[in-house]
Amino acid sequence: MRILDRYVLQKFAIPFIYCFLGFIAIWLVFDLSDNGPDFIEARTPLPLILEFYGTQIPEIIVISLPVGALLALLYSLTQMSRSNEIVAILTSGVGVVRIIVPLMFVGLLLTGVTWYFNYEQAPHAAAIKKQMLKDIKRGKKKEPGLTAHLFVNREDVRTWYMRRIRPAQMEAKDVQVVQQDADGNITKMWYTQEAKFRPATSEWVFDRARVVDVDLDGNIVSQKTVPELYIKGWTETPWRIASSALNPDYLGIGELKEYLKYNADFPEARLAPFETQLQYRYAIPWVCLLVIFIAAPMGIVFSRRGILGGVATAIGLFFSFVFVSSLFLALGKGSRITPFVAAWGPMILFGSIALGLLWFRATNRDLPKFKIPGF
Numbered sequence: 001m002r003i004l005d006r007y008v009l010q011k012f013a014i015p016f017i018y019c020f021l022g023f024i025a026i027w028l029v030f031d032l033s034d035n036g037p038d039f040i041e042a043r044t045p046l047p048l049i050l051e052f053y054g055t056q057i058p059e060i061i062v063i064s065l066p067v068g069a070l071l072a073l074l075y076s077l078t079q080m081s082r083s084n085e086i087v088a089i090l091t092s093g094v095g096v097v098r099i100i101v102p103l104m105f106v107g108l109l110l111t112g113v114t115w116y117f118n119y120e121q122a123p124h125a126a127a128i129k130k131q132m133l134k135d136i137k138r139g140k141k142k143e144p145g146l147t148a149h150l151f152v153n154r155e156d157v158r159t160w161y162m163r164r165i166r167p168a169q170m171e172a173k174d175v176q177v178v179q180q181d182a183d184g185n186i187t188k189m190w191y192t193q194e195a196k197f198r199p200a201t202s203e204w205v206f207d208r209a210r211v212v213d214v215d216l217d218g219n220i221v222s223q224k225t226v227p228e229l230y231i232k233g234w235t236e237t238p239w240r241i242a243s244s245a246l247n248p249d250y251l252g253i254g255e256l257k258e259y260l261k262y263n264a265d266f267p268e269a270r271l272a273p274f275e276t277q278l279q280y281r282y283a284i285p286w287v288c289l290l291v292i293f294i295a296a297p298m299g300i301v302f303s304r305r306g307i308l309g310g311v312a313t314a315i316g317l318f319f320s321f322v323f324v325s326s327l328f329l330a331l332g333k334g335s336r337i338t339p340f341v342a343a344w345g346p347m348i349l350f351g352s353i354a355l356g357l358l359w360f361r362a363t364n365r366d367l368p369k370f371k372i373p374g375f
Contacts (some may be wrong), residue, residue: 005102011076020068043345058121068292073308077299078307100296112289120252127250151241154265170197203232248277269335276332279343279356293354297361309353321350
């Protein structure tokens, strides 16, 4: 590593730590002001409050890293520009792109960290936060699982209804399964008070199951009670059954893939939120690299008069990206645009703008100025 690279990284590192921790502190203050009255009213013990905020660490890291990188980069580069260090480096024959090469590697490193937390932990943190707030307000923990759940397997023409299903425990209570033929006629029904799934053998075990055979006219042909009924060959699993009621915003990449695999027979409009969220999970870590290319041309200036304008432009571009990204995400979930465009469109658009601005700065050209007609 060259001396220049170490110097640039040193200038960036300390402001980044301050900005990253400062953003987390600001988030914590706002969150406490929002949820603090609920904690006080419910007399929530301190260990539970600490546990609540501990579960939010992955999500807040994903949010804080790009913001911290943007502010730290603007601060460090503008300080170097203000003290004419940038001009001195450029006059020694080093180009603008070469100056920010170590910062590009930092962007890739932050992208990897964001990818790690965004794969599963960050989306789960959002779901845990929502459930814990409900439990705190209610004064007791909700029993895990879903109640009064209906699941339709369109591929195998099978309908499930259960009073409660607990995917983590691989079991369901008060289950009714209805089998139909290709024409929609009911051919068989199963009733059980308790059903368990065995992943090792991929089989369902119905306790004290009642099996009913039905003819094409809907008449019961036969019925029998089996103390312990083993059923193999069914594609339904507890997670697949419960996934039909899941929120895509709270699912990790692996869970989204599994949902799309096992529910491919759902209508396109029903799958659009899950497909869009999957692409978004792939795209969002790259924001850490995007902010490097947004901040670099705006932070490197050759006169003191352009510093504030560059900082304001960079921050404006970033928040414009956040707004456009949210808009595209909503359009993708509503099946108005394709999931790929919804997730990657803003990234490609603002990435192109950032690279264009970097090219202007690297070739010593004046950055384009946007003027409102009539002003």
